[in-house]
Every structure is written in C-alpha cells, then in structure tokens.
Amino acid sequence: TDLCRRRASAEHELVAASAALVASERDRGHTSIQLAEYVGRSIAGVVLPDVTTWAQRLIASGLVGDDGLLVISDGPRLALARDARAERRLATNLRARLAVPGDESGAAELKTLFAALFPTSSTSCDWQAIAAATAVRSRLTGITGGPGTGKTTTIAKVLALLVQRT
Numbered sequence: 001t002d003l004c005r006r007r008a009s010a011e012h013e014l015v016a017a018s019a020a021l022v023a024s025e026r027d028r029g030h031t032s033i034q035l036a037e038y039v040g041r042s043i044a045g046v047v048l049p050d051v052t053t054w055a056q057r058l059i060a061s062g063l064v065g066d067d068g069l070l071v072i073s074d075g076p077r078l079a080l081a082r083d084a085r086a087e088r089r090l091a092t093n094l095r096a097r098l099a100v101p102g103d104e105s106g107a108a109e110l111k112t113l114f115a116a117l118f119p120t121s122s123t124s125c126d127w128q129a130i131a132a133a134t135a136v137r138s139r140l141t142g143i144t145g146g147p148g149t150g151k152t153t154t155i156a157k158v159l160a161l162l163v164q165r166t
Contacts, residue, residue, distance in 0.1 A: 011061040017046035018058060019069055022080055031087065032079035035072075051076060094140065102137040103165075110136065113164050117157045128154040136161045 021043050025033050035051045048054060055076050058064045064072060071084045118129035128150050135141040135158045145151050 011057055012063075013044075013046050014048075014054070014057050015061045015063045015069065017043040017048070018054075018078060019080070020044055021048075022070065022078055026080065026083065031083050032073070032077040035076050035078055097139045100139050102139055104137065107137075110161055110165055113161060117160065128157075132158045132161065136165070 021038060022033055035048075035054055038048050039050055039054070041048050049057070055072055058070060058072060058078070063069045066081060066085070068081055071079050071081045073079065073084070114129075114133070118126060118132065120126075131141070131143050131154050135143065135155075143151050143154055
C-alpha cells in the first residue's frame with residue numbers, strides 16, 4: 001500500500017507539473033504544448049519523462065480526458081480541458097455560422113450609404129469597400145492587415161451599414 005501511495009503521489013505530481021506547464025504556456029499565448037518539446041525538463045521538481053511514458057502516466061492518473069483537468073490530442077499535444085472544450089465550441093459555432101447563407105435583405109437601401117462611405121475611385125481597387133461589402137453580406141468575415149491599413153475604419157463603416165440595415 002505504501003508503494004501504491006507513492007506511485008499515486010508521483011502520478012499526481014506529474015499531472016500538477018504538466019498542468020502548471022500548460023498554464024504557463026497559456027499565459028504566453030499558447031493553448032497547448034507539444035510534449036516532445038519538454039521531455040527531460042524539470043517542472044516544479046518533476047523531471048518530465050519520454051513522450052510515451054508521460055502520456056501513459058497522465059492517462060493513468062484519471063485526471064486526463066474531456067471531463068478531466070487536461071486533454072491529450074494528436075501530436076501528442078497537451079492542453080487544459082476547459083480550453084479544448086472552448087475551442088470545440090468555437091469551431092462548432094463557426095461551422096454553424098458558415099452553414100447559414102448570408103443576409104441579402106436591405107441591399108437596395110444600403111446602396112446610398114455605401115456610396116457615401118466608400119466613394120468610388122477610378123485609380124485603384126478599394127479593398128476596404130470589398131471587405132465591407134463582404135462583411136455586410138456574410139455571416140462571418142475576417143478583416144486583416146498591417147498597421148495603418150484601415151481595419152478599424154472599415155469595421156466602423158461596416159457597423160454603420162449593419163445599423164442602417166436593421
């Protein structure tokens with residue numbers, strides 16, 4: 001029984017060290033870690049074993065899985081279970097949003113406002129106008145660009161168009 005207790009304690013120490021490592025990386029913007037990158041490192045006094053042993057011991061602890069503290073995915077990667085659940089919910093919601101056709105209602109009423117917000121230019125393609133037209137018609141649109149490219153201005157104009165439509 002003493003051996004069982006020591007073994008259980010070692011498993012929980014590995015889980016605690018693994019959770020601390022994932023949480024630390026999460027604070028740095030990473031939602032999961034690649035186990036192989038941390039093999040042999042010491043975290044909270046626990047030397048992290050080879051990938052296979054590490055994964056097996058985490059699973060054996062009973063604290064790893066969708067209802068547990070941590071989840072192991074392909075790679076193998078390790079993440080906090082709550083983050084993995086949140087990512088799955090987000091992916092499900094994005095897929096559902098993309099499955100619904102865009103809203104074409106009120107397009108005629110928006111033409112005047114759109115023309116005022118995005119005056120036509122014969123010299124170049126107005127990517128902000130294209131992004132706004134896409135955003136108004138779509139259920140999901142990503143607007144990207146470097147600093148000073150007009151993302152905030154474009155989004156403000158999109159919001160004005162959406163408010164006008166409702």
